[in-house]
Amino acid sequence: MRSTRRLTVPAAAAGLLLVLAACGDPGSGGGSADPTAADAGGGTVCEPVAGDQLVVLDDDQGLQNADNIIPAVNAAAAAADPALVPLLDGVSAALDTDKLIQLNKAVDIDRQTSTEAAEQFVADESLAADDASVGAGKSVVIGAANFSESATLSEIYAAVLRSAGYTAEVQTIGNRETYLPALQSGQITLTPEYAATLAEFLNTQANGPDAEPVASGDPDATVAALTTLGADADLTFGAVSAAQDQNAFAVTSAFAEEHDVSTLSDLATACDGGVVLAGPAECPERPFCQIGLEETYGITVSEFASYDFGLIGDAVRSGEASIGLVLSSDGSLAS
Structure with a gap:
């Protein structure tokens, strides 16, 4: 993968x-x-x-395997802050493939910045937190892979978390081989991920390159396999979105x-x-x-x-x- x-x-x-x-x-x-x-x-x-x-x-x-977008979170960070994942779940609930296409168009074709497109999406979808103090005094680092869709999704997560009082920073960390260890160690707190691709990445890490595939075209089954593999890799996950790439x-x-x-x-x-x-x-x-x-x-x-x-x-x-x-x-x- x-x-x-x-x-x-x-x-x-x-x-x-x-x-x-x-x-x-x-x-x-x-x-x-x-x-x-x-x-x-x-x-x-x-x-x-x-x-x-x-x-x-x-x-x-x-x-095709179900590469639905899903927030991947450092397990220790999620356990220490019960308010974190529900805020990310709000993004998942609002996001579908048509909206993801529009976000990519805004950045890749219309030449908005990822930050501008993210802020507009958060406003249009009314994703700002109801309680602006829930994240007061808390800091999160969101890791973005080095392509525009990941950057835009990371900025959406950041905007929602800032609306809840968090100090949220987006760092572009590169490819999965680079950012996943940073996520597992807690160097970054969370990142937007792709269910099937990450499931197979973790599967081959855990079970070898010839491991029987665990991802499929079924998002629920794929996320179930991902969740199991993530538990052994110090990762937890928010709700899966309907958006697929x-x-x-x-x-x-x-x-x-x-x-x-x-x-x-x-x-x-x-x-x-x-x-x-x-x-x-x-x-x-x-x-x-x-x-x-x-x-x-x-x-x-x-x-x-x-x-x-x-x-x-x-x-x-x-x-x-x-x-x-x-x-x-x-x-x-x-x-």
């Missing part, structure tokens, strides 16, 4: 990780396959449909309308003769990419086009591919 994450375009930081583990590093290609692939096996070949707006098709059979597959809204598809299962039915898939070079060999589409959904990939990760969305928009691998929280998905 990835050591942190990121494959968003300006924020391609902190390890890229589910996509790294799932679909490999971004391919070095830039070429595209002929989008008018002939149907080799009968059925309807759904050729690309150009359009400005991308939409993510619902992963209705749970191909994980591998996803997108088509243009024009394609979705033309073929009446909103899920990957719909795509398999409507385009039973094949689609042109855009992804990083390793996608055809990865279980969360082309192999997963074929084996989990029965989708026929009539042609594959290799692109650097940051160019995949543009390839789909321009009509060079029917469907492409993206991240579910990418700011460019904002409507």
Whole structure:
């Protein structure tokens, strides 16, 4: 799994990780396959449909692991301060994938700072604490990985905690291999995390690189496994949010309308003769990419086009591919 994450375009930081583990590093290609692939096996070949707006098709059979955002907290700090985690849970309750997309758009595309986007989110969602004295005299350090989404989430946590009277500092600490030991030791108090990625990171730490996976497409089961592993790693967790940043597959809204598809299962039915898939070079060999589409959904990939990760969305928009691998929280998905 990835050591942190990121494959968003300006924020391609902190390890890229589910996509790294799932679909490999971004391919070095830039070429595209002929989008008018002939149907080799009968059925309807759904050729690309150009359009400005991308939409993510619902992963209705749970191909991808549940990388829901969840606050990870030093266990000793949480035990010593019972007010801490409930404040973070308020953020989780307010956050979903659409709102995360908008936050990423604000920072990565509209060029707000993470602090500005966080403060606006806290105001819009009325997340300020009711009791401005609960954290008086208490200090917390929030560790952010070195990509913009993590920085923005960290600033949201900080703004909520400051509204409760805490002295809250955000420190950018780097990738998971760097910040997790700091979190476990108490050098930092808490950090935004990703349920499936962290669960597998802790799983391989505890049980070796060949450990049976514990993460799945089920957020509840994944968080249960994460909680168990965290207890042995001096970590505790707040409530899991509905917001997910994980591998996803997108088509243009024009394609979705033309073929009446909103899920990957719909795509398999409507385009039973094949689609042109855009992804990083390793996608055809990865279980969360082309192999997963074929084996989990029965989708026929009539042609594959290799692109650097940051160019995949543009390839789909321009009509060079029917469907492409993206991240579910990418700011460019904002409507």
